[in-house]
Amino acid sequence: MEIALSQIQPQSRPDRLLLRTLKGETAPRPPFWLMRQAGRYLPEYREVRAQAGGFLDLCLKPDLATEVTLQPIRRYGMDAAILFSDILILPHALGQKVWFAEGEGPRLDPIRDQAGLDRLDVAHLEERAEPVYEAVRRIRAALPDPVTLIGFAGSPWTVATYMVEGAGSKEFLHAKGWAYKDPAGFQRLIDLLVETTVTHLSAQIRAGAEVVQLFDSWAGALAPAEFARWSIAPTRAIVRALRDKHPGVPVIGFPRGAGVGIQAYVEQTGVDAVSLDTSVPLDWAVSALQSRVPVQGNLDPMALVAGGPALRRAATDILSTLGKGPFIFNLGHGIVQQTPPEHVAELAHLIQEWPSSNQG
Numbered sequence: 001m002e003i004a005l006s007q008i009q010p011q012s013r014p015d016r017l018l019l020r021t022l023k024g025e026t027a028p029r030p031p032f033w034l035m036r037q038a039g040r041y042l043p044e045y046r047e048v049r050a051q052a053g054g055f056l057d058l059c060l061k062p063d064l065a066t067e068v069t070l071q072p073i074r075r076y077g078m079d080a081a082i083l084f085s086d087i088l089i090l091p092h093a094l095g096q097k098v099w100f101a102e103g104e105g106p107r108l109d110p111i112r113d114q115a116g117l118d119r120l121d122v123a124h125l126e127e128r129a130e131p132v133y134e135a136v137r138r139i140r141a142a143l144p145d146p147v148t149l150i151g152f153a154g155s156p157w158t159v160a161t162y163m164v165e166g167a168g169s170k171e172f173l174h175a176k177g178w179a180y181k182d183p184a185g186f187q188r189l190i191d192l193l194v195e196t197t198v199t200h201l202s203a204q205i206r207a208g209a210e211v212v213q214l215f216d217s218w219a220g221a222l223a224p225a226e227f228a229r230w231s232i233a234p235t236r237a238i239v240r241a242l243r244d245k246h247p248g249v250p251v252i253g254f255p256r257g258a259g260v261g262i263q264a265y266v267e268q269t270g271v272d273a274v275s276l277d278t279s280v281p282l283d284w285a286v287s288a289l290q291s292r293v294p295v296q297g298n299l300d301p302m303a304l305v306a307g308g309p310a311l312r313r314a315a316t317d318i319l320s321t322l323g324k325g326p327f328i329f330n331l332g333h334g335i336v337q338q339t340p341p342e343h344v345a346e347l348a349h350l351i352q353e354w355p356s357s358n359q360g
Contacts, residue, residue, distance in 0.1 A: 018079045018148040021294055021326050022211065022250040022272055029354040030319065030327045031079035033150070034344070036334030037072040038084045042341060044071050055100040056092065059085050065135040066142065073147055075341070076348040080148040080211070081139060083204065085132055087154030087215055090193070090200055091163050093129040095121040110166035112174055117189060125196055126203050133207040140208030151209030153201050155216035155255075156193035156234040163189070172221055179230060186230075194234050198241040205246045213252040213275070214238065219265075220257015220277075227261050228268075235269040243270070252296060256333065263288050278332030282321040294326035299347075301331050307343035315347055319354055 018031040039045055045068050052058035059065055069084040088106055092098040096119075097109040111117060126133070140149050153159075162168070164175040179186040201212045219231045239251050253271035255262055259279070266274050266289055276285055276297030289295050303314040319329065329351050335344070350357050 016079070016146050016148050018328060019210065019250070021328055022252075024294060024326050026324065026326050029351065030323050030329045031148075032329035032348070032351045033078040033080035033082060034072075034335055035082075035331050037076075037078060037082065037344075038068045039335055040337040041335055041339040041344075042071055042075070055086070056098065059089060060131040062131050062135040062138055065132070066138040069135070069139050070142060072344075073143070076344055077352065078348070079146065080150050081143055082150040082152060082213070083132070083136055083139065083209065085135070085152070087152075087159055087217075088162060089129055089132055090125075090153060090159055090196060093125045093200070094196060095119065095124070095128075096163060105168050106162060108162055108166045110174065111163050111189070112178060114185060114188070117192065120192065122192070122196060125199055129200060129203065133203050136204050136207035136209055148210050149208055150211045150213055150252075151201060151204030152213045152215060153197045155214045155219070155231065155253075156190045156197060156238075157222065157230040158216050158218045159193055159197075160186075160189055160230075161218050161221075172218070176221075176226075179226065183229075190230060190234055194237045194241075197238055198245070201238070201242060202245050205242075205249055209249075211250045211252065212242070213254060214271075216253070216255045216258075218257070219255035219261075220259070224261065227255075227258065228264070231255055231258070232265055232268050235265070235271065239270040254296075260288075266292055273326075273328065275330060276332065280332075282318060286321060286325065290322065290325040290327070294328065295322055296328040296330045297322075298330070298332040301333055301336050301339070304331065304343055304347060305336060305339050307340060307346060311343060311347060312350060315350055316358060319351070320358070323354070 017027055021027055021031055048064055048068050052064050065084045069081050073081050088098050099107050101107050143149060161172055161175045216231050222230055235253055242251060250272035252273045252275055253269055254275035255265045256277045273294040273296055276295055278298055278300045280298055285295055299314055299318060303311050
């Protein structure tokens with residue numbers, strides 16, 4: 001589905017489907033967007049990626065970041081575009097060395113003590129991240145009227161794991177070790193990330209982001225007491241600070257893998273909506289969460305890879321169950337590289353025609 005992109009002024013944009021849903025409305029059909037909707041499954045993305053050099057270069061070239069953000073909107077007509085960037089832009093902007101090894105994922109020079117914290121440069125964060133904010137301005141100007149622009153950041157716990165481990169991890173040996181052995185020292189890192197995450201998201205909002213999402217991708221690695229301290233408490237601080245600075249800008253939280261802890265997360269953080277990973281039971285989400293906040297999710301990305309009847313059954317189940325309340329259709333995590341683009345088109349058509357597509 002191709003959409004003509006128009007040049008518009010931010011103040012002229014109407015109140016759109018996704019924003020109405022985030023205010024608690026139940027729409028005739030839910031708005032939708034997909035995590036990692038701009039990415040390697042799209043041939044047009046791969047063409048731009050080849051021009052960029054490294055992945056970090058792609059994130060920090062506003063013209064290219066703008067183009068890849070808009071690509072899925074042109075193809076599928078999502079109700080929201082999410083800024084093409086990365087959660088590790090923040091440590092990069094703080095002066096930590098960040099690079100992406102081809103086929104191996106992100107790498108960082110690890111920070112594991114106060115001396116490492118002292119080397120971080122908070123004062124020049126916005127200057128170093130300015131290409132990201134320029135991309136936000138360009139995307140906002142280019143989006144069609146019905147499409148909402150989402151900015152984002154990683155939550156402090158998740159960003160801290162990368163900063164401390166120096167890469168992705170399954171055990172979080174160094175991050176958890178620091179948090180357990182020296183909680184006051186680890187708290188200083190979390191507090192710094194709360195402050196700088198607010199700065200980073202606030203700059204995105206000033207540039208034109210209308211909603212922001214906090215990705216706590218490794219929330220599920222935390223035991224309950226640690227989840228309360230390292231995920232819920234920092235998120236609450238960020239939400240309160242953003243609400244003071246930007247009243248009316250919704251914050252979506254995504255505590256991936258948190259299980260039943262999502263209920264406490266919703267009740268204690270003040271997020272305006274919560275994104276659900278694939279493991280969250282739909283009926284439980286209705287009773288425990290959707291009565292409090294709009295919910296977002298939670299199609300298994302592998303169902304999108306499979307396509308056909310399996311995709312339609314899974315998507316219809318989610319739409320039928322969560323669509324009775326305020327709901328944004330999304331995945332339980334990001335689109336994977338192996339996803340056929342035509343399967344995304346099939347899903348988009350199903351959602352856009354809902355509920356008529358469920359008749360008969």
